[in-house]
Amino acid sequence: MPLIVLMEDDAATRTLVSSVLRKDGYEVLSADNGLTGLELVRQHKPDLVISDVQMPTMDGFAMLQALRGDPSIMATPVVLLTSLQERAHMRIGMTSGADDYITKPFRPGELREAASAQLNKRNMQAALQTMAVEAAVQAALEDQKHHLARLYEKKLASELSEKWPAADGASEDERFSNATVLFVDVLNYASLAEKLSSAELSDVVRQFYNNAGDTVHLFGARHMQFVGEGLLVVFVDSTDTSSVNHGLRAARAALGLLDSAKRVQKFLNHHFPAHGLPRFDVSVALNSGPVALAKLEDPLRGGMQVLPVGDTVSATLLLQKQAHRANWQIAASVAMLRGVTGAVNIGGRALVSLPGRTAALDAAELLGLALQS
Known part of the structure; x- marks a missing residue:
């Protein structure tokens, strides 16, 4: 079962996102700020992180920078949640290392698609990489x-x-x-x-x-x-x-x-x-x-x-x-x-x-x- 860490300071949004993800079969750990969420990522090594941008203690951008700077978790895909008035921040998030973003308010279907796309991409890359390495090594040894x-x-x-x-x-x-x-x-x-x-x-x-x-x-x-x-x-x-x-x-x-x-x-x-x-x-x-x-x-x-x-x-x-x-x-x-x-x-x-x-x-x-x- 894929594990997702959710970081969202708004309790209602946190409950909604957790409910949608769990209904799709994901295990969800949640935090109300970036600092607590980052510790959850370090402890549990999730398959995906979904994080709000504006949060107390540590915002989404600071959390993302810290995550990408830690070799043990730097490869974890991250989806940012941004409100309509924060659209100017989308470019900052993507250039800082985010893999995708969702604009609030969002439909449950958008959330499902974003989570599924990141997890499927990771599966596909790993499978192709393994096949390519195995085939290449064998070809080298033989040819x-x-x-x-x-x-x-x-x-x-x-x-x-x-x-x-x-x-x-x-x-x-x-x-x-x-x-x-x-x-x-x-x-x-x-x-x-x-x-x-x-x-x-x-x-x-x-x-x-x-x-x-x-x-x-x-x-x-x-x-x-x-x-x-x-x-x-x-x-x-x-x-x-x-x-x-x-x-x-x-x-x-x-x-x-x-x-x-x-x-x-x-x-x-x-x-x-x-x-x-x-x-x-x-x-x-x-x-x-x-x-x-x-x-x-x-x-x-x-x-x-x-x-x-x-x-x-x-x-x-x-x-x-x-x-x-x-x-x-x-x-x-x-x-x-x-x-x-x-x-x-x-x-x-x-x-x-x-x-x-x-x-x-x-x-x-x-x-x-x-x-x-």
Whole structure:
């Protein structure tokens, strides 16, 4: 049964709206001001909020601003109730993040239609999103695996040489005012290396990074490179998948990487059942902000290499280490989550202290794509 939180200071209107909604099968919690209503939203995580604009203590606009600023509830759809003389405020409400509005006095049918439209829209978006992700990941694994395998093996061999390029070519750097950086690292790598031969470990690493490379390439990665046993990926909006923002594509890729790790675990169970291996797990960090792709000349091997640089990149690497200690499989900075409002579900949130940095990073655990229960 969908849950709706109603905020309305007029008792008669509050009773009318509650009665109409309950008759249609919705569960309704009501409050007579925005502050109390906001606390109900935080406690109960409703499917929809219906709020009057003019209320004591906290009006509808202030409530809406606070709701959109809270990552745990920011994706909740909001319908505002406005009187005829407040029509000038409609534009303010919509630009502040409201999903719809109803003008008082309204008919019960208008209320039903507005509530149904928001709930149906959420259901449809979640269903389409899930279908698209599942189909895309499967297509990537089937159609692109062989095409990309040689590229990833070459990158892996290059990173293992641990030879840093010389600094030059700054004039050719690519700079992005906002990009999403993904860093995934293999947990228990040292334990795997201790129990497997170099040839066996190479097969395991190749199993994961072939699949991982397919996944991030599918979701429009602008740049990929290996950092030790980890993979660093940059997503920007200047790709052929610009219809979906870089943050959401990075989130989808991160979830795909967890699936890739599960496939590698099945591979280990099948090929090395008697080795007593630790579980094959990965942890992922996501962060958004300015990123530069520095083009550097390599005097040892010739040609140019690309190195992602900037505070966003370094913070992502540090966040992955700290998130693993917090048992978060996918950690995402709040800066990244603001770009995917309503599209993902998050768990715990914390100010994460990063070694060598004076300020903590506001981050949360990314659990999955937003689905309507």
